Amino acid sequence: MDWGNRKDILVFLEQKDGKALNGALECLTPARALAQHTGGQVLAVLMGTDNAGAAEKVAPLADGVLAVTGGDYSDGAADAFTWALEQLAAQYEPAAVLAGNTPLGREMTARLCARLGLGSVQDATALTWDGDTPVWTVPLYGGTVLNDVVVDTLPVVATTRSGAFAKPEAGQAGPVTPVELQVPADAVKVKVAQAVKELSEAVNLEEAKVIVTGGRGMGSKEQFALVEELAALLGGVVGATRPAIEDGWVSRAHQVGQSGKIVAPALYIACGVSGATQHVSGMNGSGYVVAINKDEDAPIFDVADVGIVGDVAKVLPLMIQEIRQRKAE
Amino acid sequence: MEILVCLKQVPDDSVELHLKPGTQEVNLEGVTPVVNAFDTYALEMATRLKEAVGGSITAITIGPEGAKDAVKTCLAVGANQGCLITDPSFEGADTLGKSKILAAAIRKLEADAGKPFDLIFCGREATDKATGQVGPQLAEALGVGVVTDLVDIQQTDAGVQAKQETEEGYRLVDAPLPCVVTVNKPPYDPRYPTIKSKLAARKMPIPTLDAAALGGVAPGAAGSHVVKVYEPAKRQAGVKLKEETCEETVAKAIAMMADAKVL
């Protein structure tokens, strides 16, 4: 791949409450691989009203941090973020621009590509090399088919799937460069009127070692409590399918699947889950899968290491009891 | 309110797709083409808005002749008119190319009708490739604002207010019109057509627009290319347990989990 004069890799790091998201930090890993090929630096881009806290944590993971302030870079200000990313792309002439595949990351990269006339890949799960050319793996059709894709335009623009790449090891802290970018009024078309916090619980499915997921087969909110009990017993996190959420048994922060979280715990227990592709594509990276379903032919059994054919109302209490006993011994 | 809904016809996403053995070609035999699920959510949201404030909905798609069926489906559940955008030169267009074509089609439809669209709906992503790029890129091509991943929308004095879900709650985003919105799964399901609405839709004409009708618009070279199509390593199905009693089944399962050191 001919990188021209382009060397550096810009990585947009989305923040929440003054901390860079994990999915964004993971993006620094493919960025490092790219930088090794281009001979450039990995530059982490933070945008916010105050980046100090995040910058300190990020600096050891990158060669440098660009801390952008000077406009309304508050949560959800996608117009301002997109405009600033465009300015940085012009100023730094990077070889690549990467972001986590969050709604914001997707929107910003899409708009950047429209402005600069670029191709891109979304939701990349792996980066391999064909000589000096980066080849990205992207899932199609809910993950049953994979495409290896080469981006033909520069800078290479890509978003990466949360959990697909390991977070980089900390090294020597790179310098933090404050960048003042005043957002012009005409760059901002839509405005956040109000941000409301509804869900108080922090649900960290992405980093969970154990996930116990309940589906529609749990039958009721009361019975869904069995899923919560087993999860607590195993020190794990509660997951859910879309129907379980739509029935109001648990908040949507627990959704696993194509339109929820992509997870890869060491142990995944699916209770009353049929195994639709949209769900399985979010959990088939799990280490060990246990499925409980009363239907012997449920597709979830195709991806389960241990399948328990039975009624969750009977199986779960027994499992809870048995595991409790083992713990006590 | 003049509303446009952009939709894509995709293979039925309740069917698990695989490659034809020994090839890099996806086996679509016997798989029904359907309207992208997120576009059906977009249409439902648009229809509810239309019912609340009045107006008209136009449904458009870029695709082969067969994609007319997708437009028909929309005519039976809320869209007032629709058209197919089709041309051999549009095949292989990437998201940027498609957003250019859609923008040209929008300009053409606006000129023909003598009035502009106020609001353009897209899905959050198409379930086949799930790039989620076309909506934001269409907004850029049109030079208007965009709000992504809505679960609700309302008309306001100044335009619309969109509800956007976040990790911990939601945001209300104000957007002046015209603008593009992309739709996530709202808390309701799309309505079903009735026999009557289906019959009426079947009779409605669906005009087509080709490259020439759109002033010779060309998608341009794609910005990326696929070098390999394959299937991920399959998870091996393990054992299925169904002993005499539930107690035995559970005991056996727990023993296996303990052996695998996952407890």
Ligand SMILES: Cc1cc2nc3c(=O)[nH]c(=O)nc-3n(C[C@H](O)[C@H](O)[C@H](O)COP(=O)(O)OP(=O)(O)OC[C@H]3O[C@@H](n4cnc5c(N)ncnc54)[C@H](O)[C@@H]3O)c2cc1C
């Ligand atoms: C665009 C799109 C995106 C989507 N995104 C997601 C997503 O991110 N996540 C997601 O989960 N879904 C998603 N879905 C929905 C998905 O297609 C399935 O509908 C959903 O995963 C099914 O959930 P379920 O397994 O809980 O319910 P069902 O499919 O209804 O399965 C329930 C299962 O429980 C079993 N069962 C019933 N009673 C019992 C009992 N007493 N004991 C044991 N087993 C029992 C049944 O045999 C059945 O297999 C999406 C769909 C679309 C169209």
Ligand SMILES: Nc1ncnc2c1ncn2[C@@H]1O[C@H](COP(=O)(O)O)[C@@H](O)[C@H]1O
């Ligand atoms: N061929 C198409 N014709 C019309 N609209 C499309 C087409 N492809 C994508 N879109 C719109 O763009 C959205 C996102 O698609 P994508 O970027 O392909 O994931 C879809 O939900 C549609 O609203």
